[in-house]
Amino acid sequence: MGTMDAINRALDTFLAAFSPSEKNLQYVINYFIPSITKEALERSLNAYALWLKTKDESLVPYFDPMYPLMNNYSNYLNGKMESAIRTMGRRWWKYLQPVLNDPKKIADMIGEKKPEIKQMLSGTVGQLYMQYYAKRLTDFFYIWLWKFPRWHNGCGGLIRYGLISQKGNLWGLYCRKCKTIIPLDQFEELTYMKK
Numbered sequence: 001m002g003t004m005d006a007i008n009r010a011l012d013t014f015l016a017a018f019s020p021s022e023k024n025l026q027y028v029i030n031y032f033i034p035s036i037t038k039e040a041l042e043r044s045l046n047a048y049a050l051w052l053k054t055k056d057e058s059l060v061p062y063f064d065p066m067y068p069l070m071n072n073y074s075n076y077l078n079g080k081m082e083s084a085i086r087t088m089g090r091r092w093w094k095y096l097q098p099v100l101n102d103p104k105k106i107a108d109m110i111g112e113k114k115p116e117i118k119q120m121l122s123g124t125v126g127q128l129y130m131q132y133y134a135k136r137l138t139d140f141f142y143i144w145l146w147k148f149p150r151w152h153n154g155c156g157g158l159i160r161y162g163l164i165s166q167k168g169n170l171w172g173l174y175c176r177k178c179k180t181i182i183p184l185d186q187f188e189e190l191t192y193m194k195k
Contacts, residue, residue, distance in 0.1 A: 025095045028088070032096060032141060033109045034065075034072050038117050048132070049125045061170060065133050066184065069140045070161045070171035082149075089145040101138045103130040143187075150191040152180060159191050 036044075047062035061067060089096065099105050107130045111118035120126050150159040157177025164172040164181050173182040182190050 025092075025099065028092050029096065029099055029109070032089075032100065033106065033113070033137075034069065035113050036110055036117065038114065038120070040068070041117050041120055045120060045125055045129055048129045052125070052128070063129070063132075065136045066140055067171045069137070071163075073144075073161070086145055086148070089141065093145060096141070097138060100141060101134055103127070103134040106130055106134045106137065147188070147193070150187065150193055152178065152182070153190055153192060154178060154180060159187070 044063040044065075047059045050056070051059040051063065107118075107121045107126070111121060121130055148159070151157065152159060152175040155175060155178045157175040159173055159182060160176045161171065162174055164170050164174055172184065173187055174180065175182065
């Protein structure tokens, strides 16, 4: 009986590490916070600074994290683990959402992964960008966790994330069946969720 008790205790300890709680949040949050290279952040901050001055919408794809997030997570979002990760993310959402939506915490976590970019995030433009970045990070995971899977109104094809334009390396939503590109700001009106 002692061996079974030891196995059960070990399993309970292992599973507890993955059960949603403030205490266990760090186990999961690293999965949801992407790594950013110094070069990529530099490009994003330059485009964002120019956008702050000009409000030129053509600059948005050069700093909006939504596109790289789709690229980074497309294997998970479209793969065999999709439903398991979505289920886990929904269970953890009440703990994840406040962290994802906190620019200072996001900047600190990104800075810990890549200390060389910590200083870049400490300036005025870096802090403003982290506010934008945290909001988009929250939007991205909220949309994926709570608004998907979805199907195209036109043909009933499954909506996927993927490369939608070689020019500019743009990632986005598209219909797997008819290949129609679904703009992010229209995904709810052009697609549906099955009940």
